[in-house]
Amino acid sequence: MTIITDTPVVILPDFCILTIVMVRKSNSSADSIHQNPTFFSRKGVWTGIKQMLPLGVFIIPYGLSFGVVALENGLSALQAIAISAFVFAGSAQFAALTFLEAPMRLLPLALTVLAISSRHIVMGAALTPWLRHLTAPQRMMSLFVLSDANHASSYRAFLDGEKDTGVLFGGGLVLWSTWVSGTALGAFTGDSFGDLDRFGIDVVVAAYFSTVILGKPIEKRMVFPYLIAAIVASVGWYLLPVGWNIIVAAVMGGLVGVVTHGT
Amino acid sequence: MEHSGTIFLLITVTAVTVLMTRLTGTELISKFQVTPRLERFLETMAGSVVVAFVATEIVRGGIRTIVAVIAAGFCMWVSKNGFVAMLTGMGCAAVLTFLFYR
Numbered sequence: 001m002t003i004i005t006d007t008p009v010v011i012l013p014d015f016c017i018l019t020i021v022m023v024r025k026s027n028s029s030a031d032s033i034h035q036n037p038t039f040f041s042r043k044g045v046w047t048g049i050k051q052m053l054p055l056g057v058f059i060i061p062y063g064l065s066f067g068v069v070a071l072e073n074g075l076s077a078l079q080a081i082a083i084s085a086f087v088f089a090g091s092a093q094f095a096a097l098t099f100l101e102a103p104m105r106l107l108p109l110a111l112t113v114l115a116i117s118s119r120h121i122v123m124g125a126a127l128t129p130w131l132r133h134l135t136a137p138q139r140m141m142s143l144f145v146l147s148d149a150n151h152a153s154s155y156r157a158f159l160d161g162e163k164d165t166g167v168l169f170g171g172g173l174v175l176w177s178t179w180v181s182g183t184a185l186g187a188f189t190g191d192s193f194g195d196l197d198r199f200g201i202d203v204v205v206a207a208y209f210s211t212v213i214l215g216k217p218i219e220k221r222m223v224f225p226y227l228i229a230a231i232v233a234s235v236g237w238y239l240l241p242v243g244w245n246i247i248v249a250a251v252m253g254g255l256v257g258v259v260t261h262g263t
Numbered sequence: 264m265e266h267s268g269t270i271f272l273l274i275t276v277t278a279v280t281v282l283m284t285r286l287t288g289t290e291l292i293s294k295f296q297v298t299p300r301l302e303r304f305l306e307t308m309a310g311s312v313v314v315a316f317v318a319t320e321i322v323r324g325g326i327r328t329i330v331a332v333i334a335a336g337f338c339m340w341v342s343k344n345g346f347v348a349m350l351t352g353m354g355c356a357a358v359l360t361f362l363f364y365r
Contacts (some may be wrong), residue, residue, distance in 0.1 A: 061346040086278040095316060096277040104269050110280050115312040117284040118305045123299060124288015124308050131289055143285045200356030206320035206328050207335035207352030211314050211345040214336045225307045226314045233315035236324045246315045253311020260278040261303050 006047070025136055025209035026259050037057040037133040039165045040142070048150065048170020055149055057132035063182020068190040069204050072197075073097045088145065088176050091212065094205050099243060108243025115250040123151045130158040132167055138165075145172025224260055229253030331356040 021153060070080035070093075087093050092113045100108040123142060131139050142165065150171030187210055193199065218226065229249040236245025321328050335352030340347060 039348065058346070065346075065349060069294055069300035074266065075270055079274065081269075081324065083274045086274060087281050089281045091313065092277060092281050095312075098316075098319075100269070100273065104273060106272065106276055110276050111279040112312065113277050114284065114307055117281045119309045120281070120284040121288045122297070122302065122305055124285060126288075128289045139283065139289065140286065144282065146285050162358075184326045198357060198360050200331065200353035200360065201329075203312065203320075203324060203331035203352055203356040205326050205350060206317055206332050207349045208345075209316045209320070210332045210336040210352065211339040211348045212313050213310070213317065214339045214342070215345065222307065222310055225311055229311035230318040233318040234322050237319055245319060248310060250308050250312035251319070253314065254308030257307025257311070258300055258304050 016099075026083050038130055038165050039132050040138045040169070041164050041166050044164030044166020045170035045173070046166075047164070048167035050170075051153055051167065052150060052171035052174040056178040059175055059178040060182035060185070062090060063179045063184075064186035065182075065204055065208070066090065066187020067183040067188075068201055069094070069186075069194075071187055071190040072201050073100050077184070077185075080187040081180060081184050084180045085176075088147070088179060089117055090179070090208070094208055095246075098205060101242065105241065105243050108241070108247060111247045112243060112250075115247065117203060120146060123148075126155060127151070127158065127168070130154070131168075134165060138169075142169040142172065145169060147172060147175050147177050184246060221261065222257070225253040225257040228256045229255070327356045327359050330359060 005258075041240055066084065066100075067080050069085065071077065075097075083096070085095055087096075093118055095108060095112055099105065099112070123146060131142065134142070146168070153171055154165070154168040184232070213226075229252060232252045233245050233249035236248055240248065267357045321332060331344055331352035335353040338351040339348035342348065
């Protein structure tokens with residue numbers, strides 16, 4: 001009796017990672033956590049920082065792109081930095097910018113962001129046994145900077161029996177800092193280029209999402225749901241209020257994925 | 264001022280929604296059973312919303328966006344470098360602007 005759960009965890013978009021990870025927890029791992037509770041230390045935070053620094057450097061250009069696009073969409077430099085600092089989720093931020101057209105529709109915005117960020121729920125759930133011994137502020141601080149890359153490394157640490165959960169926060173701190181710094185760089189320099197559309201900045205959102213989809217080979221079982229989502233979104237653009245075509249397409253894609261599973 | 268208010272709302276709604284998804288996993292999921300069907304739904308929905316965005320941008324943007332998406336997608340598929348792929352997509356759109364939209 002070694003496996004108690006066998007849960008697929010989605011590690012999606014943010015920084016162009018599109019991976020499905022099969023999560024396996026063993027009884028020995030769960031028992032070990034109960035006998036020796038996990039903790040949060042500065043040493044762990046520092047380990048996480050060192051682990052994630054090499055990847056963090058590559059986040060800066062993405063942040064820069066977001067800063068420039070935010071500026072082009074009417075945000076000030078400070079507003080662009082604020083959204084990166086408080087949201088810290090590339091896909092959700094790029095998506096949110098498309099809702100800036102007046103009048104802004106809050107419900108479609110919230111539902112779209114919820115759909116695009118729903119993977120965080122599964123990622124957080126996978127780390128629950130590891131994080132449950134922390135104090136509420138420590139847990140919230142760690143989860144605020146939860147992202148694809150530091151989740152992947154932390155989950156590996158959890159499976160390896162690591163007790164110091166500081167690595168999750170340390171790794172997230174690097175990703176957050178580089179994302180916000182990149183945004184600031186883009187937001188403060190974007191204006192000096194004049195009309196940015198001539199450089200193709202208006203297609204960055206579409207290009208970004210295109211790289212998210214093709215960052216990994218698309219699984220066969222995903223092709224049909226994605227096709228349905230694309231058709232519904234395209235037709236819905238003409239028929240539905242702004243933003244609702246995305247939500248209906250996402251829900252349809254999700255339902256088709258459930259219905260066609262195993263067929 | 265009105266525009267600033269709109270942007271403030273946009274930042275607040277986006278930030279609160281994303282934070283909620285980050286906290287929900289550990290705070291609530293331990294109380295409820297996540298069934299394989301729900302996992303499958305969340306997984307496919309998260310991918311579908313990205314596909315839906317690309318489709319919408321193509322419908323909105325026309326030929327320049329189509330070329331940019333194909334170029335970026337192909338470059339990503341070949342190089343696995345997201346930033347280079349984005350630059351390639353932008354570059355193709357810029358060339359089209361230079362040639363046909365001046």
